[in-house]
Amino acid sequence: MRDRPAPLSNILLVLIVTLALAGATACRTTPPTMGATVDRFDVDLTVEANHDVLAREDLTIRLDAGATRFERRVSNAQADGLTFVSAAADGRPVTPGDGTLSLSEANGAVDATWQFDPSSGQSHAVTLVYRATGTLAVSDQRGRLQWPAVPAARTYAVGSSRVTLHVVEGVLLFHPSGMAERGWMVTRTPDGIQAVRDGIAADEHGTVLAEVSIPETLPEPRWQFNGDRQREFIPAFVSAALFIIVCGLGAVWMIRLQHPRRNRTKGSSDSGTSAEDWADMLRGLHRAAIICVVVGVATGLAMWLWMARFGPWQFAVPASIVLVAIALEAGARLL
Numbered sequence: 001m002r003d004r005p006a007p008l009s010n011i012l013l014v015l016i017v018t019l020a021l022a023g024a025t026a027c028r029t030t031p032p033t034m035g036a037t038v039d040r041f042d043v044d045l046t047v048e049a050n051h052d053v054l055a056r057e058d059l060t061i062r063l064d065a066g067a068t069r070f071e072r073r074v075s076n077a078q079a080d081g082l083t084f085v086s087a088a089a090d091g092r093p094v095t096p097g098d099g100t101l102s103l104s105e106a107n108g109a110v111d112a113t114w115q116f117d118p119s120s121g122q123s124h125a126v127t128l129v130y131r132a133t134g135t136l137a138v139s140d141q142r143g144r145l146q147w148p149a150v151p152a153a154r155t156y157a158v159g160s161s162r163v164t165l166h167v168v169e170g171v172l173l174f175h176p177s178g179m180a181e182r183g184w185m186v187t188r189t190p191d192g193i194q195a196v197r198d199g200i201a202a203d204e205h206g207t208v209l210a211e212v213s214i215p216e217t218l219p220e221p222r223w224q225f226n227g228d229r230q231r232e233f234i235p236a237f238v239s240a241a242l243f244i245i246v247c248g249l250g251a252v253w254m255i256r257l258q259h260p261r262r263n264r265t266k267g268s269s270d271s272g273t274s275a276e277d278w279a280d281m282l283r284g285l286h287r288a289a290i291i292c293v294v295v296g297v298a299t300g301l302a303m304w305l306w307m308a309r310f311g312p313w314q315f316a317v318p319a320s321i322v323l324v325a326i327a328l329e330a331g332a333r334l335l
Contacts, residue, residue: 036070037062039159041200043149046166047212051143053132054085063122068115072128073153075109078146080134080222082110088127089114134221136214142174143214150206158200165192165208177210230311237313241320248292248324252331255281285332289325296321 040060045053061070074082087094087101094114096103104111114126136143149163163184167173168191177193178186184195184206197206300318307314 036064036067036156037159038156041150041158041161043161043163044166045147045149045164045208047136047145047168047171047210049168049170051136051171051212051214051218053079053135053145053147055130055132055147057128059126059128061124061126063116063124065122068118069113070116070124070126071111071113072126073109073111073151074128074130075151076132076135076148078135078137078221078223079108079132081132082108083131083133084110084112085129085131086127087112087114087129088125089116090120090125134223136212136218136221137224138214138218138220141214141216142211143218145208145210145212146180147208148205149208150200150204152203152205154202154205157202160198161196161200161206163195163206163208164189165194165210167192167212172213174211174213178208180207180209181205226309226311229309230313233310234313237310237316241316244317244320245323248320248327252327255285255331256334282332285328289328289332292321292325292328296325 038059038061040058042058044056044058046055047053055074057072057074059070059072063070076082082105084096084103084105087096087103089100094101100115102113102115110128110130112128114124116124135147136145145165150158150161163179165173165177166189173192178184179195181204184197186193186195193210195206195208200206296318299321300315303310303314303318
């Protein structure tokens, strides 16, 4: 009785579990705030002369009984970078590591956590100031700003919010500029706009949409460049994946034509292939399937680590290699 390699399904399962654990570890983020209510969530945005955005958030919070901390995670996919500037708690400036504020800046996000003494009461005021670079999408001599002022990924409702957008002297604000969502009352101010709203549920958010003047020399932000490349490369990734699948299925079909189903009573195929040659062919198909799985997973990991800027469509290529592996294994079993 000839030796059979380990079933492809077992190998594939081990690889999938390993990738899932690695992905869960890499994507782990700060757990969301629990046990807090936000009565006010005020955001003040200023488009500066260098076209960075300076953001200030003032929140009035109420901690539930037993809760001692409040967390705020700031992230924006349409920004090249976020940098912490300052923070305060109950009107007092705080710095990272002083026992009140913990801060983390990683993966283009700012994570701030305020820790309060239970004896200080349940109501607190917190302030977070940070600067965002590369936030304006460049189009001719206009820059488009899309800013998640009141984020959607929250576990708490917001009683009321005031979002203000300023532009410094020399920067023009074009109409229409305002909020992307309904329910906000937007008014024009001498140097920008202001939007107010009451009763914002935890699954609702507020996004500032604005267009401002920019110089011709302002470079395209990195996230916009990557987004344009993603759209351009979609046909290339899809066509490459289809080519790999067609080649793999074609190889299985050619083997099937050359070696019809084995005649078990004679120990050979109808084409005259000996039992030993037949066993070697099946082992070759099994090995090819395992190699394709390894190559597909390795390619996917490499793309995830070094080519993430090209978006999810790039993973059509490693997925097609794994599909070819499945086709090879299925072909070996059918033969």
